[in-house]
Amino acid sequence: xxxxxxxxxxxxxxxxxxxxxxxxxxxxxxxxxxxxxxxxxxxxxxxxxxxxxxxxxxxxxxxxxxxxxxxxxxxxxxxxxxxxxxxxxxxxxxxxxxxxxxxxxxxxxxxx
Amino acid sequence: xxxxxxxxxxxxxxxxxxxxxxxxxxxxxxxxxxxxxxxxxxxxxxxxxxxxxxxxxxxxxxxxxxxxxxxxxxxxxxxxxxxxxxxxxxxxxxxxxxxxxxxxxxxxxxxxxxxxxxxxxxxxxxxxxxxxxxxxxxxxxxxxxxxxxxxxxxxxxxxxxxxxxxxxxxxxxxxxxxxxxxxxxxxxxxxxxxxxxxxxxxxxxxxxxxxxxxxxxxxxxxxxxxxxxxxxxxxxxxxxxxxxxxxxxxxxxxxx
Numbered sequence: 028x029x030x031x032x033x034x035x036x037x038x039x040x041x042x043x044x045x046x047x048x049x050x051x052x053x054x055x056x057x058x059x060x061x062x063x064x065x066x067x068x069x070x071x072x073x074x075x076x077x078x079x080x081x082x083x084x085x086x087x088x089x090x091x092x093x094x095x096x097x098x099x100x101x102x103x104x105x106x107x108x109x110x111x112x113x114x115x116x117x118x119x120x121x122x123x124x125x126x127x128x129x130x131x132x133x134x135x136x137x138x139x
Numbered sequence: 140x141x142x143x144x145x146x147x148x149x150x151x152x153x154x155x156x157x158x159x160x161x162x163x164x165x166x167x168x169x170x171x172x173x174x175x176x177x178x179x180x181x182x183x184x185x186x187x188x189x190x191x192x193x194x195x196x197x198x199x200x201x202x203x204x205x206x207x208x209x210x211x212x213x214x215x216x217x218x219x220x221x222x223x224x225x226x227x228x229x230x231x232x233x234x235x236x237x238x239x240x241x242x243x244x245x246x247x248x249x250x251x252x253x254x255x256x257x258x259x260x261x262x263x264x265x266x267x268x269x270x271x272x273x274x275x276x277x278x279x280x281x282x283x284x285x286x287x288x289x290x291x292x293x294x295x296x297x298x299x300x301x302x303x304x305x306x307x308x309x310x311x312x313x314x315x316x317x318x319x320x321x322x323x324x325x326x327x328x329x330x331x332x333x334x335x336x337x338x339x340x341x342x343x344x345x346x347x348x349x350x351x352x353x354x355x356x357x358x359x360x361x362x363x364x365x366x367x368x369x370x371x372x373x374x375x376x377x378x379x380x381x382x383x384x385x386x387x388x389x390x391x392x393x394x395x
Contacts, residue, residue, distance in 0.1 A: 043377075045203060045210050049234075050335040052213050052220075055383035056233035057155070061391025063243035064236070065149040065192065074235035076199035077209065 053077060149237040150244050151190040153219045154381070155255045156229040158184045166219050169212045170194035175219060178244050181252025183259065186223055187244060190237060224381040228263045230255060231381045251390050258386060264350045266379035269333065270323055270360055272316060272342040273373045311370055316342050319363030319374070326356035331384040341372060345384035353379075 053074065151169050156177075161184075163175040168188035177184040195212075203209045213234055220231050238244050248255075323346055324330050333343035348356045357376065364374035 044337065045205050045213070046335065046337050048210075048213050048217060049203070050333060051380065051383045052217055052231070052234040054335055055386070056231040057236075057386050058233050058389040059152065059236050059238070059247060059391055060389065063238050063246050063391065065239050073195055073198065073237065074233055077235060080199045080203070 147192045148189050149192055149239060150187050150241060152232050152236045152238060152244065152247070153186040153188075153216060154223055154229040154231045155259070156184050156186065156223055157227055157259055158182070159227065161186070161223055161226055163219065163222060166222055167215050168219075169215045171211075171215070178241065178248070180245055180248035181256075183248060183252055183255045185244060185248065186219060186229075187238075192237070195235070195237065220381050228259050228265075229381060230258050230262070230386050231383050247390070254388065254390075258388075262347075262382050262385065265328060265347050265382060265385075266350070266353070267382045267384060268327075268346050268348050268353075268356065268360075268376060268378035269380065270319070270342070270344055270346065271333075271340060271375045271377065272319070272364075272367055273375065274339045274341060308370070312341065312367070312372070315363070315366040315370060318366060319360065320344065322359040322363045323356060326352045326359045329385055333384070345380075347382055347385045348379075 058074070153175075158177075158179045161177055163186070166175060168175055168190065170188075170190045172191065172194075173189040175186060175188045177186055179185075198209050198212070201207055201209065216234050220229070223229050224231075238247065320330075320342070323344070327346035327348045329347040331345045333345055336343055346356065360374070360376050364376075367374050
């Protein structure tokens with residue numbers, strides 16, 4: 028087997044989906060808040076509002092994101108530390124195998 | 140007097156970097172209408188552009204699509220950060236960071252300059268790589284589905300066998316994933332889980348890798364990936380990226 032790194036013409040990986048891109052640029056990176064941020068027309072809440080949009084079940088489903096068991100931003104009970112990550116992964120593998128075995132993985136109902 | 144949003148502008152901040160000449164020609168600002176520039180102070184620089192606030196309005200009300208306004212803004216932001224990163228160490232800011240004016244940009248630099256310098260020093264020479272393990276194909280339907288078993292006992296036995304097979308596969312996958320994760324981590328300075336997973340993803344993590352360890356890191360991923368490929372799943376190595384998953388600061392107060 029050979030793993031070819033996804034180098035682009037510069038540094039960008041080829042074929043990156045919007046979901047992958049937003050995971051990096053919207054969920055990560057330094058956050059600046061406070062009174063130096065623009066306070067007109069709710070632009071100071073822009074990042075937060077877009078994150079809420081992307082994390083809504085409808086949007087996430089449309090974009091193919093399975094965040095609901097894994098994003099502590101909006102979920103409770105996510106794993107913490109190595110044991111938590113392992114537990115998450117076990118649950119994920121079992122869910123995917125179960126899905127492959129003929130059942131659809133149910134999307135949990137969430138309030139808005 | 141109320142500000143007219145149609146006329147109002149702010150200063151969009153892309154990244155913090157070390158002072159020096161950056162080549163940002165040919166790149167578009169997030170609103171596509173302003174030049175990119177750097178503003179320096181307290182030993183660091185920030186990459187900024189003026190931005191029409193009207194261009195940012197209502198983004199949270201549109202369903203994101205691959206060619207929609209949010210996608211265009213995110214790709215322009217990403218292109219600027221990556222172009223700068225190809226020229227030196229930087230700290231990426233989160234998408235949608237807009238400061239009031241140039242004075243606010245100067246305030247950011249004077250207030251957080253020491254922190255930015257320390258972080259740039261910590262991350263110098265390192266790049267982020269991402270490893271994703273994906274179910275490549277929809278698994279075979281379970282053996283009991285659509286078959287005539289003749290009796291309830293035979294059906295239950297087939298179901299139990301299918302469940303046992305799934306359990307065994309899950310155990311093997313977990314062992315192989317642990318091996319991949321541990322092997323990659325030994326060649327990296329740090330790792331972080333990727334939490335917004337796309338469907339079919341079994342594992343996704345970001346690794347902060349110093350330049351001199353990149354070959355060892357790629358070897359480790361290749362070795363760990365071989366065991367997973369044998370189990371019928373795909374392994375992707377993506378990068379290099381700016382160290383998005385390894386800057387985790389919130390400067391100032393308020394929500395986010």
